[in-house]
Amino acid sequence: MQKKIEEAKRGLENEVKAITSLKEAELLKTKYLGRKGVVSDFMKMLPTLPIEQRAAFGQQLNALKGEITIILEERIASLPSEAAPKGKQELFDITLPGTQPFIGKKHPLTQTIDDIKEVFAGLGFDVAYGPEVELEYYNFDALNIPSDHPSRTDFDTFYIKNDVLLRSQTSTVQIRVMEKQKPPVRIIAPGRVYRPDTVDARHSFMFHQVEGLLVDEGVSFADLKGVLNQFIKTYFGQNVQMRLRPSFFPFTEPSAEVDISCSLCSGKGCCVCSYSGWVEILGAGMVDPNVFHAVHYDAEKYTGFAFGMGVERITMLKHGINDIRLFYENDMRFLSQF
Amino acid sequence: MKISFNWLKEYVYFPLTPQELSVRLTNVGLVVADIKQVEDDFCLEIEVTSNRPDCLGAIGIARDTVAAVGGSLQIPAVTPAVEKGKAADKAALAEIAKWVTVSVEDTMLCPRYTAQIIQYVTIGPSPEWMQKRLKCIGLRPVNNVVDVTNYVMMETGQPLHAFDYDKIADKKIVVRRATIGEEIVTINGARRALFHDMLVIADGKKPVAVAGVMGGRDTEVTESTRRILLECALFEPRQVRRTSRALGIASDSSYRFERGIDPEITEYASRRAANLIQSCAGGEAVNGFIDVRSGKHETKKITLRMERLNKIIGVEIKKEVAVDILKRLHFRVLDETSHLIDFEAPSFRGDVYREIDLIEEVARVYGYNNIPTKTSVSIRGSVKNKYETVENDVRRLLTGVGFYEAKTFSIVDASVLQSINLWSDVSGLDISNPLRLEESRLRTSLLPSLINVKRYNANHGTERVKMFEIAKVYLAGEKLPQEKTCLSILADTDFLTVKGMIEAILTHLGVHSKCESLPFSKPELFRDGRVAKLLLDGKILGYMGEGSSDLAFNVPPCLVELDMDLLVEKANFAKNYQALPQHPPVFRDLALLVDEEVAWASIEKAIAGTKVSFLKNINFFDVYRGKQIPAGKKSIAFNLCFQAQDRTLKNEEVDIAQTTIIDVLYKTLNAELRKQ
Structure with a gap:
């Protein structure tokens, strides 16, 4: 199990170097973190394990999930900016106007x-x-x-x-x-x-x-x-x-x-x-x-x-x-x- | 009052520019509102307060100029008066009596009437210098005689009138009240009906002038006039004011008579005018000066205490300074000791008759701006009254949740909308002298005005509004009406939101009593069935409801009118700390199926009736009507919060309490528990 996880991680590390656009990054994200992705497949294996191993494996999977996210985000951040607009991960715009409460006035x-x-x-x-x-x-x-x-x-x-x-x-x-x-x-x-x-x-x-x-x-x-x-x-x-x-x-x-x-x-x-x-x-x-x-x-x-x-x-x-x-x-x- | 700068200099010398003089005059209370250059002269427009009619002539302004800047007053000399009662006087009077007789029928309204006759005059333009001065102060030159009367009025403050002697019927002047049916064409060409309460100057046949207001056209001085009857008189101020108002004629003459004329200036002014007529229009005065006078000007002794002067003004003013100021204003010292001075006021200062009036004269000439600015008033903490606190809190709370404060007129029209009165059955008080019908009645509710404000805003691009006003409504009472301060709210939100806000305000104000909602059937303003009368301890707090569709809004707003005075009475700002609960609460959710008619209030009341000691709160969730609910029924969901001060509640005791409550609700309201 441990090995499979390591393999998956290395696979990602290789693939991530090859990508040049956000679109490719999205595809890679789906491949690893999507509903039918690598991590999800590991999850499905969880019930087949002996009860005493489940907890540890679950923790490892969570850690893997975190690592994959970080690797992908770092790569996305290093992509040239002209590749940015479409399909990019949602960025919070801090310059948007605030939502004001309606406050009245004394005459x-x-x-x-x-x-x-x-x-x-x-x-x-x-x-x-x-x-x-x-x-x-x-x-x-x-x-x-x-x-x-x-x-x-x-x-x-x-x-x-x-x-x-x-x-x-x-x-x-x-x-x-x-x-x-x-x-x-x-x-x-x-x-x-x-x-x-x-x-x-x-x-x-x-x-x-x-x-x-x-x-x-x-x-x-x-x-x-x-x-x-x-x-x-x-x-x-x-x-x-x-x-x-x-x-x-x-x-x-x-x-x-x-x-x-x-x-x-x-x-x-x-x-x-x-x-x-x-x-x-x-x-x-x-x-x-x-x-x-x-x-x-x-x-x-x-x-x-x-x-x-x-x-x-x-x-x-x-x-x-x-x-x-x-x-x-x-x-x-x-x-x-x- | 307009005055020519050069003209003023004829009476008093001062080395000042018009601007410099203006500052000095303003400082003694003669506010120069405007300075205009007119050729080589300046026209100063001076605001004369109503207590200073003596300053409605250039000589009066000159007197205050002397007080303000020093110098001495130069008054033009006139033909000296003949001593009354002496042989020469009697002979002269006999002579003029052949020309005219004067009788004053109402001496109250005309305490003094003087007349002179000048013959052989030649009517023409007045001399250049006189025209220039009159034009400078905005008067149109007419002819030499009329110009002289105007000139002397502007000089002395005493109005005069010149009649064409040959047009006076029967050689008679009668000062009397007008008789019914009489009329006059005034010199401005208007025909006026006269009434019995008006004083007129009449000849043997008809009125020839409205006393103190305006002369008649039939007897005015024209190019063909050769002989003049010069009137210089004193008319009672109120009489002149009434007549002037009734006829709608305000003249320079009526303006001065209304304010009161120096009772001792009459003869001087008449002789001054006669002299000027002779020099401007030629002619010769008939020997004799008719002077019909009742009573004499009484002078009065006024005592000034130096100690009192200093106490009122707040600064030590030396006696010599005070005396000098008053002397410059023509007050005469009758007697003086080291601390007391007796004065006699000049005849033109009818406004000064008490010690405090003398103090004001000293203060204003001493200079208000020379009096120190003291900060020695004792310290004192202000006491905030409860009304102020409640009003401020209500304003703060409402503006905090998005309400704007409106201010609307207390005087409204008598329309059906504005006649709404939630507080009593009597109609609003009418104003007896309204300017317009739109503002003719004191309002009995603030809501119609707020509705109008909403409409105004809708017409100006603001469709939805949330606003309130705190103001009075006026409910007819015995002598004075009851003035009830109301808090009225208009909100484009739903009933329960507005009701919740009122409840929140009550909570915030520390009102402990529960606010009850009762059905209310005064439908004019509200939608039927969506209106409540709100009670606090059985007293009417106010009314709230959805606006009627008759108000013709797309979505009718919610309307509230509350009695601020009751709110103030019930507000309680004492806050006593309650120990925080030590034991956890237990919540139980319930949904009841009840008949449509069952009100939430009756559910609350029934639950309260069970007297479960550890029932802390009943929290309403919602009302549901839908597929699963039979027709005529509704489901009411709420939760009960149980909590005891002294122990953690056991499930069993909460179960028992809950069962008790459900039983009571079933028995009293036929409420069934819905299956969750």
């Missing part, structure tokens, strides 16, 4: 809100929510917006009935929170707001805002600048500069518009920043004493600041999106980009 506006929440969570701000259908009181009166203010008209606010409206700003949450909680207060309030604007590339009748509020003893405008500066550096980048301009909001005094240096042109001036080098990103100010009066806070003892930003605007700036309508169409080709 880009959610991503922005989450990022903002994260920055402010690091600064100790909790997340607060309030109703979207609001009493006129929370949207206007308590925020020191006079009863004859133009923003109260049908042109600027959606009404359900007389004194019930769709909130036009997330500042309502300031009041809701302060009514329930004594100072100190440190919250941000993201959410949907509504204004009767005809939809175009820059306007939507529904959009998102994030409101922020910090009330404590000894809080000053300089602290407002500190917190906003920290937010801007963390969110937009360490090299981004902040600029404040005096402005007017009924619920803050002093009030400011906050600009950042245009990230697209690094402040040199481009179409995104209307060639000013600055882009407006949020409104802010010290909480007006009348707002504190509305929620029965002692305006002499406590001071605070509030700020508000448009989520769509910030997302558009960050990703260079030029049409607000894209956010609500939910086209997969859009959503998949973020």
Whole structure:
């Protein structure tokens, strides 16, 4: 038996030297390893052997099988490459694209809100929510917006009935929170707001805002600048500069518009920043004493600041999106980009 | 508000380029949005916030320029006013009374009305310099008189109107409300019906102007005009706004009246205009200045505490600096101690009446960008609320298994599809002033919007979608509606895949209660028989099912709407370690032949009823219907996992338990064991 195996092995060694093509190599492989090949013939002899020899012979056959495979593969590898293509042993192509799992995406506006929440969570701000259908009181009166203010008209606010409206700003949450909680207060309030604007590339009748509020003893405008500066550096980048301009909001005094240096042109001036080098990103100010009066806070003892930003605007700036309508169409080709 | 750079320089000197000036003005809150070169001049477009109507005239901008860059304000001199009540004044009034009488019927809506008469004017083009300035700020020159009224408005912020005196009937000006049926043709040629709540300027017969909004064509100044009645008045802001909106006319005049005019500028503006008319159109003013005024501008003492100023701003500002800033803004010091200063605000600053308003004035002129950026806010760890955690987890899980998040409008149309309401029987809340019918109602379900999103994507090349939205639905309530936060899912996959995903989410959120599925018969949205009401501890978690064929998709998607608030309530993030089992489990596979009507839930329930203490799990395999299964029957295959905490189970005890279970299933559900 042992001899026969040796013979078979030598036979292969001779034959393998003679082959010149892959096709011949395949034929040789069939001759030795095929269903009716040399090794297979040995296998058939197995039952005829005495039981005590079977195991050893089986092992020898397996070893032979391994050796034949190696001899053939080495020879195939040494064949000239032009002979390679057809009938060659299957080669694994590691450059094929991988099989990707289908992973979904959070909406880009959610991503922005989450990022903002994260920055402010690091600064100790909790997340607060309030109703979207609001009493006129929370949207206007308590925020020191006079009863004859133009923003109260049908042109600027959606009404359900007389004194019930769709909130036009997330500042309502300031009041809701302060009514329930004594100072100190440190919250941000993201959410949907509504204004009767005809939809175009820059306007939507529904959009998102994030409101922020910090009330404590000894809080000053300089602290407002500190917190906003920290937010801007963390969110937009360490090299981004902040600029404040005096402005007017009924619920803050002093009030400011906050600009950042245009990230697209690094402040040199481009179409995104209307060639000013600055882009407006949020409104802010010290909480007006009348707002504190509305929620029965002692305006002499406590001071605070509030700020508000448009989520769509910030997302558009960050990703260079030029049409607000894209956010609500939910086209997969859009959503998949973020 | 547009302003000419050269014009501004007439009131204040500054050695700055337009760009340099723009930066300085922007820093004090007068944002220069645009600078345009116009011939040898520049037009600066300034964004004036609604609290600063005093800056709707060049002089106002000049005042803030002085505050921002220093220098002193030069205001054009006018014919001095005659002291009221003196003999000379009385004689003059008697003279002008022969020309015209003015009566104001509603002093609330018109607190002040002044009139002058100028005769012998020659109408023609206004002088070159004036035309140039008006053109620079985008105003079209008309004639010398009209140009003067525009020029003075742009200078002082006070609108004026010139009537052709000879076209005023009965030598009478009456400021009154319009009567029903009255109308007017305004100078822009439009015929307008007037209503009782509108204030008009009328002559003896009819309205000749809509107060504060626009003059009438019949009395406008034309080439043949020889005598002018010059109106300079104060109208109540809300009244002007209402009228302007109702008529759909927004003019430079209404824009200013709506925001409020300096109550003390009236006479100056009128005299300035009269002087300019005389120099531009010739003529001679009739002696006398009619001034019908009710009440007087009340000044108020405002006290500034230095300590408060520094507390709010967060930096030590010296008293002299603060006082200097406020003086430059024309605030008058009434009294001062080392820490307190009493101020009186100028008449044109109606927006400043409290200490905090003074603080803002100091801060903005001091420069917001000169205030330090402090990082001394105390440290505090933020507290994460449960809702946030659940919402984040749900988003993470769903996106992880291939779902995209959509955001759709809360305001929808009133169509049948959008009227779907799984949560209550009342209809959605309507908006009383919608822009369009497409957005006129608050939604009661998110699913119609997701269906529309699927349709949109199908029309744009994406046939299959898997998406979700977390947002509110609005269910009519007492005063305010109930705002229920929903998690809605639309998936182009089968029922059980979606159900499995919900179960996986529940498991992940640590919801211990079992989610039960009950038949549900609200068929509008779902395919009959393929819809379930999901319950957690008897509370409605939500609804899920295959979409109805009425939705007209090739393959209807699976739809889910869940109550996020219940999910938050039931979520449990406390995780207690369970000791790993020490003894091996024993598995037994079973296949039962049951009637079609027998639900899996009843099999589970029956098995649970046997109370085999070491039965650990029941794992469903599949349902089979085929040749070997009689009609009306089905085969349900599952496996039972037995495992004890304290010992290795013996085959015999598992056999007994299995027999008990099979017996119970036979007795309660007529379930027969299939031969394997």
